[in-house]
Amino acid sequence: MLPRSSVTCSDRRGFGRESQKSRVTIKAENDSKQQRNRTKKNAGAVKTEESIPWTRSITIHPGESAWRPYQTAPHRRFPNELVRSVMKSTVDARLGCLEYTASCSAVATELSDSIKDAAKRLSYERYKLISYVAIGQLRDSDVTCSSRGVWCPAADTFTEYVFKNEHLFALCILFAVYQE
Amino acid sequence: MEEYHSGDEVAFNPDEASNAVKECIEGVIGGVDYNQNKVNQWTASIVEHSLTQLVKQGKPFKYIVNCAVMQKSGAGLHTANSCYWDTTTDGSCTVRWENRTMYCVVSVFAVAVAL
Numbered sequence: 001m002l003p004r005s006s007v008t009c010s011d012r013r014g015f016g017r018e019s020q021k022s023r024v025t026i027k028a029e030n031d032s033k034q035q036r037n038r039t040k041k042n043a044g045a046v047k048t049e050e051s052i053p054w055t056r057s058i059t060i061h062p063g064e065s066a067w068r069p070y071q072t073a074p075h076r077r078f079p080n081e082l083v084r085s086v087m088k089s090t091v092d093a094r095l096g097c098l099e100y101t102a103s104c105s106a107v108a109t110e111l112s113d114s115i116k117d118a119a120k121r122l123s124y125e126r127y128k129l130i131s132y133v134a135i136g137q138l139r140d141s142d143v144t145c146s147s148r149g150v151w152c153p154a155a156d157t158f159t160e161y162v163f164k165n166e167h168l169f170a171l172c173i174l175f176a177v178y179q180e
Numbered sequence: 181m182e183e184y185h186s187g188d189e190v191a192f193n194p195d196e197a198s199n200a201v202k203e204c205i206e207g208v209i210g211g212v213d214y215n216q217n218k219v220n221q222w223t224a225s226i227v228e229h230s231l232t233q234l235v236k237q238g239k240p241f242k243y244i245v246n247c248a249v250m251q252k253s254g255a256g257l258h259t260a261n262s263c264y265w266d267t268t269t270d271g272s273c274t275v276r277w278e279n280r281t282m283y284c285v286v287s288v289f290a291v292a293v294a295l
Contacts, residue, residue: 100256102256104256104258105258105260107258108258108259108260109260109262111260112260112261112262113262115262116262116263116264119264120264128263128264128265128266128270128291129263129264129265130244130261130262130263130264130265130272130289130291131261131262131263132246132259132260132261132287133259133260133261134248134257134258134259134260135257135258135259136250136255136256136257136258137255137256137257138255139253139254139255140253140255141250141251141252141253141254141255142214142216142219142250142251143248143249143250143251143257144219144220144222144223144248144249144250145223145246145247145248145249146220146223146224146226146227146246146247147227147244147245147246147247148224148227148228148231148244148245149231149242149243149244149245150231150234150235150242150243151242151243151244151291152242156242173246175244175289177242177244177265177291179294180293180294
């Protein structure tokens, strides 16, 4: 037998889920004994509401998501030209007329950190960055450098810059790998 | 067909990568002297073979391999790298090799792919 709050019955017929929600609220105010009786007689409907709380509706506002989205492609592709100009200004400022010495090891480390930090400041989301710097002495010897990658060519990219003065050369490469 | 380890996160194993790269270097320039005409071909071969061996391991990584070959003539070379990534899954290794006439430095960077 249904409870005195017959209002709930008509609400359920008219509005479905929303009214079920309101019915739960009303039921909470009733006597617990009545609720138990109701449970026995309308086992199906009441049980559904009480045992599966996720049937309540979730309101999602525009721009939000109820779950974490998978972005297989970047919204903005990593900008090669901008990064190259940033690398150029960083390297030219740091190396300038520097001569090659044993301390160039620390200079190479410092430069790779600076390039990585400058690229990070551009704030391209979901991009992992790898900065590689090689500083060598200019002294009648050949150096050959090649790189190759297995990656997603649509999203991943690299930028390189070669600096040269009278005493040394510096090869700077920045790889940007997208996190899918 | 290689199988990928899906479900659990696999961290990069630098020792395994290092051994694979050393074998590739030995295979390409082991026992030969520096030759300016062939060095381009050598660096390309080292990089390509290394990548093939790494991909054959069947791990869910994107790889970048960088190889520098320098003639031994008294000049110095310093390399450095800096990375912004997930340290629990991504990693790198560098292999230094030399013979009588040249140096070879190969760097491998591995970036995890979420499956």
